[in-house]
Amino acid sequence: MDSSKSATTAAPHASERAGSVPVQPPRGAERTATAPSDPSSRSAPEETPRRAPDPGAPPAAADPGTPADPIPADPGATTDPDTAAGPRAARARPEPEPRKRSRRPALLTTALVTTLALLALLSAGVGAYDIPLTDVLASVQHHLGLGGAPLDRVGESVLWNVRLPRVVLALLVGASLGCAGALMQGVFGNPLAEPGVIGISAGAAVGAVAAIGLGLSFFGNWTITVCAFVAGLITVSSVYLLSRNGGKTEVVTLILTGIAVNAFAGALIGLFVFFADSGQVNQITFWQLGSLAQATWPKVLAVLPCAVAGLLIAPLYSRRLDLLSLGERPARHLGIDVERLRLSLILVVALLTAAAVAVAGVITFIGLLVPHLLRMAYGPGHRFLVPGSALAGAVVLVAGDLAARTLAQPAELPLGVLTALLGSPFFFWLLRRTRRKQGGWA
Numbered sequence: 337m338d339s340s341k342s343a344t345t346a347a348p349h350a351s352e353r354a355g356s357v358p359v360q361p362p363r364g365a366e367r368t369a370t371a372p373s374d375p376s377s378r379s380a381p382e383e384t385p386r387r388a389p390d391p392g393a394p395p396a397a398a399d400p401g402t403p404a405d406p407i408p409a410d411p412g413a414t415t416d417p418d419t420a421a422g423p424r425a426a427r428a429r430p431e432p433e434p435r436k437r438s439r440r441p442a443l444l445t446t447a448l449v450t451t452l453a454l455l456a457l458l459s460a461g462v463g464a465y466d467i468p469l470t471d472v473l474a475s476v477q478h479h480l481g482l483g484g485a486p487l488d489r490v491g492e493s494v495l496w497n498v499r500l501p502r503v504v505l506a507l508l509v510g511a512s513l514g515c516a517g518a519l520m521q522g523v524f525g526n527p528l529a530e531p532g533v534i535g536i537s538a539g540a541a542v543g544a545v546a547a548i549g550l551g552l553s554f555f556g557n558w559t560i561t562v563c564a565f566v567a568g569l570i571t572v573s574s575v576y577l578l579s580r581n582g583g584k585t586e587v588v589t590l591i592l593t594g595i596a597v598n599a600f601a602g603a604l605i606g607l608f609v610f611f612a613d614s615g616q617v618n619q620i621t622f623w624q625l626g627s628l629a630q631a632t633w634p635k636v637l638a639v640l641p642c643a644v645a646g647l648l649i650a651p652l653y654s655r656r657l658d659l660l661s662l663g664e665r666p667a668r669h670l671g672i673d674v675e676r677l678r679l680s681l682i683l684v685v686a687l688l689t690a691a692a693v694a695v696a697g698v699i700t701f702i703g704l705l706v707p708h709l710l711r712m713a714y715g716p717g718h719r720f721l722v723p724g725s726a727l728a729g730a731v732v733l734v735a736g737d738l739a740a741r742t743l744a745q746p747a748e749l750p751l752g753v754l755t756a757l758l759g760s761p762f763f764f765w766l767l768r769r770t771r772r773k774q775g776g777w778a
Contacts, residue, residue, distance in 0.1 A: 514729020517703020539571025626752020701759020
């Protein structure tokens with residue numbers, strides 16, 4: 337009895353010496369203390385409910401017999417059992433996704449190059465005068481000095497004076513339009529931007545039609561190309577300035593500006609048709625419908641420098657376009673001169689579009705359809721998107737020209753009409769998809 341009293345009197349003094357406040361026993365503790373000892377109650381101390389601490393009271397001293405609370409897990413830490421098993425298991429885990437991601441551009445590029453080569457050979461042999469594929473390869477090898485054998489006189493003339501200039505021109509025009517579309521979408525930060533949709537192709541066509549209707553020849557064979565380039569530059573500058581509002585490019589403003597520019601360009605072309613003679617009217621109609629029927633080697637040489645220069649310059653801006661896709665303010669913080677970048681790319685787009693329009697007329701929707709298909713297959717990175725759009729544009733236009741020559745034999749469908757028939761439904765679907773994602777245009 338004396339020992340229990342001394343223990344109870346010593347407990348307060350010990351707690352006072354420790355500087356701690358005695359914790360109030362939980363409800364029902366007296367009953368537990370006076371009750372006879374039960375072995376089952378000793379083995380389950382966690383069943384006793386804990387009382388929430390008073391927020392105003394100082395923290396109680398930790399009971400040496402009570403286990404410490406577990407350290408909360410890092411939210412960024414992984415809970416994968418393979419990783420938790422040890423470093424050996426973590427090293428043994430395969431990482432297929434990054435490798436597939438790194439292989440995908442090479443696989444897509446190989447597929448595009450192979451498809452383009454097969455379509456070029458097929459387009460060179462199929463037509464009103466069929467040439468077997470083996471004869472096409474033999475003639476090409478003969479002209480390259482790699483063996484082979486020449487064709488007969490008619491076959492050689494058809495292949496080298498009609499078919500191959502058309503195939504090369506389709507390749508250059510398709511690559512220029514596809515690359516210009518990818519650059520336009522990167523500059524405007526908008527997936528609906530395209531040289532034909534927002535009126536750049538029509539503006540460049542006005543320059544070419546003006547050179548034809550007025551009989552201009554101050555640059556020789558380069559006159560139409562120069563006039564198309566200047567008109568395309570004026571058009572793309574106007575669209576760029578009119579479609580920006582508060583530092584952003586609005587979709588509705590972009591499309592309405594393109595409608596207005598296309599209508600104005602159509603009115604100017606109609607005015608030139610009204611004052612032109614019969615020979616000039618045929619040429620102007622060619623520009624309006626778009627076609628590669630008048631392809632020759634001089635036209636290929638006329639468009640080659642502009643197309644090659646634009647296609648070589650465009651991939652150099654891929655990294656800056658990726659930074660610009662983050663937004664204007666983050667791009668400026670990362671050291672990008674946004675306005676200078678946009679002006680430089682506008683010049684490249686005008687150069688590519690003018691080169692295409694100067695020899696093929698107005699061909700729309702190539703620059704809209706091709707970059708979207710590549711984004712679905714690979715992603716938004718411009719490092720592959722810009723050169724890949726050039727390759728895919730060449731594939732699409734070579735295939736489209738082959739279809740235009742063979743679907744309505746012996747007649748030939750205008751290439752611009754065919755691309756518009758196929759591209760308009762795709763643009764309508766894309767417009768509704770973008771509107772649904774953004775929850776409306778407001």
